[in-house]
Amino acid sequence: MTLRQPFMLAGMSIPPATDQAQGPAIHVQGLEKAYKELRVLRGVDFEVARGSIFALLGSNGAGKTTVVKILSTLLKADAGAARVNGFDVVTEAAGVRESISLTGQFAAVDGILSGRENLVLIARLWHLKDPGGIADELLRRFALTEAGNRKVATYSGGMRRRLDIAMSLVGNPPVIFLDEPTAGLDPQARAEVWQAVKELAQGGTTVLLTTQYLDEAEQFADRIAILHEGRIIVNGTLAELKQLLPPAKVEYVEKQPSLEDVFFAVVGHAGEDDKE
Ligand SMILES: Nc1ncnc2c1ncn2[C@@H]1O[C@H](COP(=O)(O)OP(=O)(O)OP(=O)(O)O)[C@@H](O)[C@H]1O
Numbered sequence: 665m666t667l668r669q670p671f672m673l674a675g676m677s678i679p680p681a682t683d684q685a686q687g688p689a690i691h692v693q694g695l696e697k698a699y700k701e702l703r704v705l706r707g708v709d710f711e712v713a714r715g716s717i718f719a720l721l722g723s724n725g726a727g728k729t730t731v732v733k734i735l736s737t738l739l740k741a742d743a744g745a746a747r748v749n750g751f752d753v754v755t756e757a758a759g760v761r762e763s764i765s766l767t768g769q770f771a772a773v774d775g776i777l778s779g780r781e782n783l784v785l786i787a788r789l790w791h792l793k794d795p796g797g798i799a800d801e802l803l804r805r806f807a808l809t810e811a812g813n814r815k816v817a818t819y820s821g822g823m824r825r826r827l828d829i830a831m832s833l834v835g836n837p838p839v840i841f842l843d844e845p846t847a848g849l850d851p852q853a854r855a856e857v858w859q860a861v862k863e864l865a866q867g868g869t870t871v872l873l874t875t876q877y878l879d880e881a882e883q884f885a886d887r888i889a890i891l892h893e894g895r896i897i898v899n900g901t902l903a904e905l906k907q908l909l910p911p912a913k914v915e916y917v918e919k920q921p922s923l924e925d926v927f928f929a930v931v932g933h934a935g936e937d938d939k940e
């Protein structure tokens with residue numbers, strides 16, 4: 665299943681930036697969600713500033729995808745409120761859908777088509793002018809120009825992922841959600857995706873990404889939040905998170921705590937809570 669939704673079919677009319685232009689790109693307050701007995705989200709609060717990269721970090725099953733689904737209107741929360749690009753995810757869901765793109769963990773590209781054809785197809789669905797020009801520009805941005813006319817079936821995992829992200833940018837959504845953008849990629853391919861995401865934010869797009877890779881968040885997120893047992897237990901810049909630990913020890917060389925150290929210090933090691 666792909667998480668990318670055909671939201672682009674709804675048309676191009678992103679409402680004029682009035683209220684939408686002010687305030688954070690994403691505002692989440694008191695979000696709760698249970699699947700039957702399982703209380704996955706128990707009051708999640710956070711904000712994401714416009715044009716920034718926000719990493720939502722958490723272990724398997726922490727509820728990261730659940731948050732992303734609620735923010736992209738695929739799932740209703742039991743309680744709490746969320747706004748994306750100024751629109752309420754429940755009462756103004758259409759506005760939210762026109763403001764976002766969502767890229768799930770598995771690349772949603774069509775292997776029989778070429779990379780360029782995939783992009784042209786999406787641009788046509790959006791009824792954009794000059795689909796070919798848009799495709800070429802995105803291929804260039806994601807370093808896929810040379811591979812553009814090859815069938816996607818021949819692409820490496822990293823190339824597919826980059827194309828997937830490129831496809832989510834057709835139509836220039838102001839907010840993009842990347843659910844585990846580099847899951848399963850090798851280090852080289854991950855670095856390529858990171859570069860692409862950095863460029864996105866430099867262009868003013870707001871990026872919310874989820875990841876289990878701590879180094880990924882450490883690489884480029886402006887803010888990092890850790891979701892644990894249904895709540896955001898830490899939210900700050902990397903520097904702020906590192907301050908949660910005692911000062912670095914000086915032995916022969918100064919050893920800075922990694923984000924991984926911070927993560928395990930605040931979350932505890934897996935299974936620790938169950939041992940009481
Ligand atoms: N539709 C559903 N019905 C029942 N339980 C669900 C459903 N979707 C998710 N869950 C459960 O809710 C919890 C949170 O799931 P979610 O997919 O949000 O976690 P995640 O942080 O994205 O995990 P991962 O890192 O593995 O992707 C998990 O325990 C999962 O099994």
Ligand SMILES: [Mg+2]
Pocket residue numbers: 728729730843
């Ligand atoms: Mg997930």
